[in-house]
Amino acid sequence: MNEDAFWQLIEDCRAAEPDPDAELLAATLTEWLAQSPLSLVIGFAEQLSWALYRLDRKEYGHDLSGDAFLYTRAAVVAAGRTEFDSVLHDPPAFTPYATDLIWAEHLLYTPDRAYERITGEEWDRDTRYSYESRSNTEGWAD
Secondary structure, eight states, X not given: OOHHHHHHHHHHHXXXXXXXXXXXXXXXXXXXXXXXXXXXXXXXXXXXXXXXXXXXXXXXXXXXXXXXXXXXXXXXXXXXXXXXXXXXHXXXXXXXXXXXXXXXXXXXXXXXXXXHHHHSSOOOOOOSSXXXXXXXXXXXXX
C-alpha cells in the first residue's frame, strides 16, 4: 500500500459513516482491511507508522505524556490527509489536538485486529518506523 492508497482508505472509511469518531473509524478500517489481502494490512501498518513517526517531533510535544502524545498524533492521522498535511506544515495547528486531548488510540490497533481476523493469530509485528513517542530522534534533536 502506498501513501496515496493509505490516505484514500482513511478518507473512504471516514465517508462511510457520518461524522465518525476515532473508534468507529478504526472499526470501519478494520472491517475493510480484514476483507483484504494480508499484504494490504501490512502496508497499512507501515503507512500508519510512517505518518505517526513524521508527527513525532518536539514542536508538537506540548508536554504530553508518551501515550497521550501518541494518541493525539493518531487523532491527526484519523482526521485525514488534509488535516495531517496542515499540521505537518504548520505545527501550531496541532495545538487543539493537544490542549483538548483529542485521541484516536483505537486507530493504532487497526492493522493488528485485521491481521488476527485474517490469520486467526496475533500479530507480533515490527514496522520500519516506530510510532512510539520520541522514537524519531531527529525530530527531537536540539
